[in-house]
Amino acid sequence: MTRAFILLLDSLGVGAAPDAASFGDAGANTLGHIAQWMLAHSQPLALPHLEQLGLGAAAALAYGAWPAGMARREGFSAAYGAARERSTGKDTQSGHWEIAGVPVDFEWGYFSLRSPSFPKDLTENLQARTGISGCLGNCHASGTEIIQRLGDEHVRTGKVIVYTSADSVFQIAAHEDHFGLDRLYSVCETAFELVKPYNIGRVIARPFVGSHGHYQRTANRRDFAVAPPSPTLLDHVRDVGHRRDVAGYAQALQAFDRRLPEFQSRLRSGDLAVITADHGCDPTWQGSDHTREHIPMLFFGPEVKAMPLGVSSSFSDIGQTLAHHLALKPLSHGHNVL
Numbered sequence: 161m162t163r164a165f166i167l168l169l170d171s172l173g174v175g176a177a178p179d180a181a182s183f184g185d186a187g188a189n190t191l192g193h194i195a196q197w198m199l200a201h202s203q204p205l206a207l208p209h210l211e212q213l214g215l216g217a218a219a220a221l222a223y224g225a226w227p228a229g230m231a232r233r234e235g236f237s238a239a240y241g242a243a244r245e246r247s248t249g250k251d252t253q254s255g256h257w258e259i260a261g262v263p264v265d266f267e268w269g270y271f272s273l274r275s276p277s278f279p280k281d282l283t284e285n286l287q288a289r290t291g292i293s294g295c296l297g298n299c300h301a302s303g304t305e306i307i308q309r310l311g312d313e314h315v316r317t318g319k320v321i322v323y324t325s326a327d328s329v330f331q332i333a334a335h336e337d338h339f340g341l342d343r344l345y346s347v348c349e350t351a352f353e354l355v356k357p358y359n360i361g362r363v364i365a366r367p368f369v370g371s372h373g374h375y376q377r378t379a380n381r382r383d384f385a386v387a388p389p390s391p392t393l394l395d396h397v398r399d400v401g402h403r404r405d406v407a408g409y410a411q412a413l414q415a416f417d418r419r420l421p422e423f424q425s426r427l428r429s430g431d432l433a434v435i436t437a438d439h440g441c442d443p444t445w446q447g448s449d450h451t452r453e454h455i456p457m458l459f460f461g462p463e464v465k466a467m468p469l470g471v472s473s474s475f476s477d478i479g480q481t482l483a484h485h486l487a488l489k490p491l492s493h494g495h496n497v498l
Contacts, residue, residue, distance in 0.1 A: 164482045165433040166259070167423070169416065170252075173440020173453025174215075175223025177244050180452040185250075185440075188451035191219055193444040194413070195227035197406045204229035205410055209420040213435065213458045214240025214466070221471055222454035238460035239498055241469025243477060245439070246493075250452045251327045253361040253385065255438030261479035261491030262388045268328035269359035275299040277324050285354055290347045294319040300448075301325075303377065307333055307368050311375040314339070320347065321366075326449040328361035333377075336367045341380055352384040361386050406443045424460070432461045432485045432498075436478055459498060469497045 173190035180186045198205040205227070207215060214237075216230035222242035226232055247254040247264035254264040271277040276298040283295045294317065296310045301323040307314075310321050314335060321333040330351055334344040344365050352363040365382040368375050427433065440453030457469060457478060472478075476494030483489070484496040 163431045164485055167435045169437050171441035172437040174219040174456050175454050177452045183452040185452040188442040188445050190440045190442045192227050193442055194410050195229050198410050199228045206414055207417045209417050213238035218242050218456040236466045238458045239467050239469050241457045242454040243457055243472040243475050246474040250439050250450045257388050258475035259478050261476045261494050268361050270328055271324040286351055289350050292320050295322045297321045297323045307375045312372055330355050331364045331366050333366035336369050341367055348384055404443045409443045429462050434459045
């Protein structure tokens with residue numbers, strides 16, 4: 161059986177895109193700046209397996225320089241390249257859709273950076289439709305931080321924690337035991353209907369457990385998302401990027417690199433895998449937003465010929481390459497690069 165895999169390193173940009181200045185991101189470089197920061201702190205970024213696949217060379221194709229501390233080398237084990245985003249935004253959903261062959265040529269709706277972030281009508285209608293006792297937060301926030309800050313009040317009052325981010329998203333956090341997981345999903349289903357007039361891409365249920373000072377999110381997250389308009393294929397590094405935690409981001413990348421050989425050892429003849437990203441999130445950049453960057457494309461598998469792929473003009477080339485590999489009908493956008 162022919163198989164294809166996407167290993168998406170959320171937010172691992174490899175250098176500012178040509179239109180980055182229009183997003184306020186000229187000079188952003190997630191991988192490059194992490195490598196530079198680590199070298200300056202006498203602990204070079206150690207990604208030997210990703211380097212062997214061609215990550216450093218892919219970054220050099222994107223912005224003309226090898227990441228600090230990564231040796232110029234040859235003899236890679238993957239077909240390596242980079243890609244530019246065609247979609248109008250730099251959000252998660254646009255990146256995912258475009259990778260799968262559906263560039264987003266319209267503007268998603270986003271919530272205000274100011275607090276309260278959500279329109280009063282939205283939160284009042286959510287309360288009236290679901291019977292929740294109220295909403296806490298109502299701001300842009302890190303999901304791990306806000307449950308520590310508001311978890312006690314949520315447990316005491318039963319009010320849900322609502323927050324947003326740089327994405328087109330409405331997130332609702334609630335305690336699995338005190339509020340109930342099924343009840344949280346039901347509230348999110350209602351919220352998904354209510355955010356449609358605002359052109360919001362996703363509502364995310366963010367359940368958590370624990371007690372004072374020790375709240376933690378669980379694996380029972382559920383996304384309620386707008387479906388792409390045509391057929392498609394188809395988060396730790398992102399979180400540390402948003403928190404602008406350079407050392408934490410580097411540690412997450414190195415942890416992935418250490419586990420990568422386990423995945424490679426399980427590939428079978430005929431398999432094709434790609435390591436890529438969906439946008440940038442330079443942890444050295446101002447603010448906490450995503451950054452408009454190239455993404456890496458590292459295609460590998462038992463029969464993949466190592467070669468440079470250049471820089472694609474759309475993330476959709478990833479999806480089209482996988483569609484070709486799986487002998488699927490060609491996608492609406494993208495080209496096979498292998």
